[in-house]
Amino acid sequence: MLAESQTLRHRRREQIRSRGLLLSPALLTILGFLIAPLFIVLVYSFLTPGTFGGVIWDWTFDAYVQFLFERDIFDESLVFSTAYLEIYSRSFVQAIVTTVGSLLIGFPTAYFIATRPDRQKTMWVLLVTVPYWVNLLIRTIAMLFLIRDEGPLNHALISAGLIDGPVRIAYTNIGVGLGLIYSYLPFMVLPIYATIERFDFRLLEAAYDLYADRWTILFKIILPICLPGVVAGSLLVFIPSLGAFIQPNLLGGGKNLMIGNLIALQFQSARNWPFGAAAAMILMTVVLLALIFYTRHQMRHRVPGH
Amino acid sequence: MKQSPSEQVAVGIDDVVKIYGEGTAVVTALNRVSLEINDNEFFTLLGPSGCGKTTILRCIAGFEQVNAGHILLFGEEIDELPPNRRPVNTVFQHYALFPHMTVAANVGFGLKMLKRPASEVSDVVLRMLRLVHMEHLADRRPTQLSGGQQQRVALARALASQPKVLLLDEPLSALDLKLRQEMRVELKLLQEETGITFIFVTHDQEEALTMSDRIAVMSQGEIQQIGRPRDIYERPVNHFVADFIGDTNFFDVTVESIEHDRAVCVLPGGARVMAEAVNGCKPGDSVSLSVRPEKIKLRPSDTGGQLAGRVARPIYLGTDTHYKVQLSGDLSVVARVQNAHENAASVQVGDAVVLEFDPGSVVMLRD
Numbered sequence: 001m002l003a004e005s006q007t008l009r010h011r012r013r014e015q016i017r018s019r020g021l022l023l024s025p026a027l028l029t030i031l032g033f034l035i036a037p038l039f040i041v042l043v044y045s046f047l048t049p050g051t052f053g054g055v056i057w058d059w060t061f062d063a064y065v066q067f068l069f070e071r072d073i074f075d076e077s078l079v080f081s082t083a084y085l086e087i088y089s090r091s092f093v094q095a096i097v098t099t100v101g102s103l104l105i106g107f108p109t110a111y112f113i114a115t116r117p118d119r120q121k122t123m124w125v126l127l128v129t130v131p132y133w134v135n136l137l138i139r140t141i142a143m144l145f146l147i148r149d150e151g152p153l154n155h156a157l158i159s160a161g162l163i164d165g166p167v168r169i170a171y172t173n174i175g176v177g178l179g180l181i182y183s184y185l186p187f188m189v190l191p192i193y194a195t196i197e198r199f200d201f202r203l204l205e206a207a208y209d210l211y212a213d214r215w216t217i218l219f220k221i222i223l224p225i226c227l228p229g230v231v232a233g234s235l236l237v238f239i240p241s242l243g244a245f246i247q248p249n250l251l252g253g254g255k256n257l258m259i260g261n262l263i264a265l266q267f268q269s270a271r272n273w274p275f276g277a278a279a280a281m282i283l284m285t286v287v288l289l290a291l292i293f294y295t296r297h298q299m300r301h302r303v304p305g306h
Numbered sequence: 307m308k309q310s311p312s313e314q315v316a317v318g319i320d321d322v323v324k325i326y327g328e329g330t331a332v333v334t335a336l337n338r339v340s341l342e343i344n345d346n347e348f349f350t351l352l353g354p355s356g357c358g359k360t361t362i363l364r365c366i367a368g369f370e371q372v373n374a375g376h377i378l379l380f381g382e383e384i385d386e387l388p389p390n391r392r393p394v395n396t397v398f399q400h401y402a403l404f405p406h407m408t409v410a411a412n413v414g415f416g417l418k419m420l421k422r423p424a425s426e427v428s429d430v431v432l433r434m435l436r437l438v439h440m441e442h443l444a445d446r447r448p449t450q451l452s453g454g455q456q457q458r459v460a461l462a463r464a465l466a467s468q469p470k471v472l473l474l475d476e477p478l479s480a481l482d483l484k485l486r487q488e489m490r491v492e493l494k495l496l497q498e499e500t501g502i503t504f505i506f507v508t509h510d511q512e513e514a515l516t517m518s519d520r521i522a523v524m525s526q527g528e529i530q531q532i533g534r535p536r537d538i539y540e541r542p543v544n545h546f547v548a549d550f551i552g553d554t555n556f557f558d559v560t561v562e563s564i565e566h567d568r569a570v571c572v573l574p575g576g577a578r579v580m581a582e583a584v585n586g587c588k589p590g591d592s593v594s595l596s597v598r599p600e601k602i603k604l605r606p607s608d609t610g611g612q613l614a615g616r617v618a619r620p621i622y623l624g625t626d627t628h629y630k631v632q633l634s635g636d637l638s639v640v641a642r643v644q645n646a647h648e649n650a651a652s653v654q655v656g657d658a659v660v661l662e663f664d665p666g667s668v669v670m671l672r673d
Contacts, residue, residue, distance in 0.1 A: 205369055206402035208389045210416035211467065224406045 038284075045277035053271040063278035084262070084279070088286075091259040094173065094248075095241035098180040099188075102237045103230065105181065106188030110229075111222075113189070114196035125193065128186050136183060140250050143179050144170055147251070171253035179247035187236035195229030196222075231294075239287055259283055314345040315381070316471055316503040317366060322375035324361050324527075335361040337527040338375070343471075343505060344519075345380075348497045350506045352514040353524035354550070359507045361527075363473045366505065368392045379470065390419070394471040395464040399479060401456045403448035409459050410435070410444040416467035434462040437496065454485045461493075465500060472497075474506045478513060490516050511551045515539065523547050539598075544673045548596040555602070555639045557595040561587055568665060571595060575635025577612045580665035584672055594671040599642035601667035604629060604659045613661040615639070617653055631659060 045063050047055040070081035113124040131139060147153050149166040157163045169175045199222065207217045223230070245260035252258070257265075259279065266276030324336040335358045343349045351359035364370040365377055368389035376383050384392055395416065403412050414431045422430075435441040438458035448456055457477060464472055474493075478486045494517045497504045508514055514521050515535040523530045523538060523546070531543045542548035545556070559571035562578070569583035571593070581595050607614065615633040622645075629641045639661060643653075653659065 200402070202398060202400060202402045203404060205389070206396070206398060206404070207415070208369075209367055209394075209396045210463070211390045211419035212415075213390055216419065221404060225404075 041277045041280055045274055045281050047274045049272045049274050051271075053267075053273060055273050060274075063272075063274040064282075066275055067278060067282060087257050087262050088259060088283075090256060091242055094176060094180070094258065095238050095244075097177050098184065098241040099234050099238045101177065101181045102185050102188040103234060106185055106233060107192055107230070109185075110189045110192035110196055113193050114199070115201075121197075125190070128189050131182075132186065137246055137250075139183065140179055140246050143182055144175075144250055147175055147178060170251060171255065173252065173256060176248050176252040176256075176258075179251040180241045180244055183244075183247060184237040184240060187240075188233035191232040191236065192226060192229040195226040199225060235291075242287065243283060315342045316345040316347070316379070317343040317505065318376075318378035318381070319343075319362065319366075320376040320378060322362075322365060322377065323373045324358070324365060324370060325373050334527050336365070336372075339527070339529055340375075341522055341529060341532060343503060345503055346501050348494065348504045348506065348517055348519045350508060350514040350518040350521045351524060352508055352511060352521050352551075353530075354509055356526075357524040358527040359509075359524050360475055362524075363396070363475055363505065363507050366392075366471070367394060367396050367473055393469050394473055395467060395469040396473040396475060397460050397464045397477045399476045401448075401460040401477075401480075403456055403459055403463070405448055408445050408447060409440065409451070412448065412459055413462045413466050415463065420467060430466050431462075434466045437465070437499070438462045453481050454489070457481060457489065461496070465496075465502070469502065471503045471505060474504060476508055477506075478508070479510070486513075493517060515551070523550060525550070541669060542596060542671065544671050545594055545596075548669065548671060552598060553640065553642075554596045554598050557597070557637070559593060559595055561589050561591045561593060563589050569670065571670075573633075573635065573637065575633060575637060577633070577635075579613070579668060581668035581670045582666065584670045587670065594673070596669045596671055597639075597663055597667060599628065599640045600626075600644075601663050602639065602641035603662040604631070604641050604643065604653055605662055606653065607658060607660040613639075615659060615661070617655055617657045617659055620653070620655065629653060629659075631661065633661075 044055055046059055046061065048058040048060055048062065050056050065078065067084050068080060069078040070083070071077070072079055109128070113121055113128070116124060145151055147169040149168065149170065151170075153169065154163075154166040157167065158165070169178070203221055203225070204217055207221045212220065243260045243263075244258065245264055248256070248258040248261055249264075263276050263279050263283075266272045266279065270276075319339055319341045322336050322339045323334070326333045326335055337358075339358070339362065351362055353359050361370060365372050366379075368384070368387060368391075372385065376385055378384065379392070379394070404415065407415070410428075410431050413434050414427045417427045417430055431444070432441060435444055438461055440455060440458050440462065443451065443455065448459065451459065457480075460477070477493075478489050481489060490513060493504070493506075497517075506514075506517065515538075518535055520532060520534055521538050522532045525546050531538060531547045533541070538547065539551055542551065542554075548554050548556070557571075557573055557579070559573055559579070561583075562570045562572050564570075564583050564587070567583050569581050569587060571579050571581055573579065579595065584593075587593060604617075613633060615631040615637075617629050618632045618638065619630040621628040621630075624645070626642045626644055629643060631639050631641060633639060641661065
């Protein structure tokens with residue numbers, strides 16, 4: 001008995017050791033390229049900005065204070081300021097609109113692909129990913145050409161008689177939204193496609209047989225069952241949209257500052273590294289809190305046996 | 307309360323044609339099928355896979371559009387109605403329970419879609435779950451249930467909105483044998499209790515024989531025979547039905563003479579057997595005869611006679627023993643003897659025997 005349990009324990013230890021060995025490249029990568037840089041950002045957010053960029057090793061909360069308060073130039077007193085909060089809320093609205101837009105386009109697309117014959121599916125999935133073979137910057141500039149005042153989109157709308165003169169799309173929030181949806185749409189389509197692919201379409205017949213109409217079937221049967229894919233896709237679109245830098249910069253003309261631009265600005269021309277670091281930390285904290293809240297909510301409503 | 311099938315026609319299938327595919331890959335699933343299913347009847351569509359039985363069910367449910375002909379529900383054409391507007395419900399082969407809903411929500415789904423008040427829905431759900439003995443599992447998810455339990459929930463769900471006709475698409479095929487046998491009895495009781503017309507699709511002849519009021523045997527998109535289980539088994543009209551239902555012996559014979567509906571038929575070996583003549587058969591015709599193994603008696607005999615042969619191979623099956631008997635003229639016949647007495651052992655391989663059977667148990671087939 002004793003010998004048996006000892007060999008068992010030994011085998012278990014072996015198992016853990018070999019598993020650790022297999023995991024080590026991933027662990028090292030995460031440690032070296034995610035945790036360590038994040039730690040540097042965290043530390044920098046508590047330092048004092050140097051005059052020509054960089055940091056001075058004086059510990060301070062100034063960066064975080066600056067986020068919510070403005071220092072009066074005359075008496076040095078702190079006044080509550082919503083300037084940065086506005087940038088954050090603008091970015092959140094932009095990210096939400098992008099997510100909803102991607103969902104509205106992505107869900108039917110994913111449904112379409114998942115209901116094709118097996119051989120066609122692979123081709124459609126490949127087509128969805130084709131834009132990713134081109135650099136994001138180039139794609140965004142291409143988008144700019146499409147939506148500018150004299151671009152093909154405006155031309156098409158004018159010749160279709162829908163509008164009289166060119167409508168301003170480039171350098172507006174709508175332009176940024178279009179660019180973001182275009183950039184992140186595959187992140188929405190692919191996870192939803194994966195869940196619909198596994199969906200048992202016989203359930204549709206069952207619901208149809210039980211007096212449900214098409215919209216009820218969509219909202220009571222398909223969507224709830226495919227919810228994990230919808231959630232995964234939404235997160236994959238929402239998070240990068242929130243911190244997006246290239247699209248607001250190029251398509252928005254940098255007029256309306258977004259979180260991404262704010263952070264970039266601090267590290268570049270504003271030469272306030274600690275504030276840039278603090279802004280990044282605040283963004284990450286908000287996203288993490290939202291994720292934790294969501295996961296807990298999911299756990300509580302988790303279907304037993306699923 | 308037992309309600310016997312009434313004469314009112316619940317479902318009428320009128321000259322229905324269903325074709326799948328296009329161009330060169332056309333398959334005729336239903337070839338001018340007509341049949342009438344009475345109210346309160348347990349009606350079974352029986353046939354091998356691909357015979358068109360499920361297609362009929364799907365046409366009644368509304369999942370398939372017929373290419374020609376009509377489907378009538380209590381005298382009214384329902385061809386134009388989508389499935390969600392037909393007062394019929396289906397029990398699917400793989401149950402198709404909604405995995406994100408509880409058992410109770412599954413059962414109540416149809417009523418909710420019909421916008422019945424919540425109190426009525428919960429009452430009916432409870433009643434239905436009691437009917438199928440599942441009330442204690444109302445809050446479970448379908449994935450937490452065994453196959454038999456899922457089956458019951460699927461039944462309760464389909465019955466909850468009190469359809470005029472219940473369609474059952476091989477609902478027992480995914481269950482193991484013991485459970486299947488139990489559910490047969492339960493299904494029949496349920497049908498009698500609810501008085502709802504059941505249309506049951508199966509490829510299992512035993513299922514069909516034990517539960518049905520009437521059976522339609524199908525093959526290659528056509529109905530071969532419609533009748534009570536006893537008629538189908540005892541009086542098959544053609545080779546296909548005789549072969550598909552139960553075991554049988556076929557004899558290719560020539561009709562020698564006919565007298566008072568009795569035909570004298572000559573076997574290839576020259577032996578003569580009597581059979582009931584079917585309409586329109588005349589001396590000189592080549593026909594097939596079918597004799598069920600259990601109708602054949604074996605008499606030990608060394609004297610020879612009309613149907614004399616030797617026992618080639620006995621197969622012991624517990625309740626019965628099958629004896630393969632080699633006759634003259636390269637004919638072999640299987641006889642089934644019940645192992646009621648020890649005498650089963652009295653016939654040995656190589657023994658000379660004479661076959662005896664009643665002329666009434668010899669069926670002349672129409673093809």
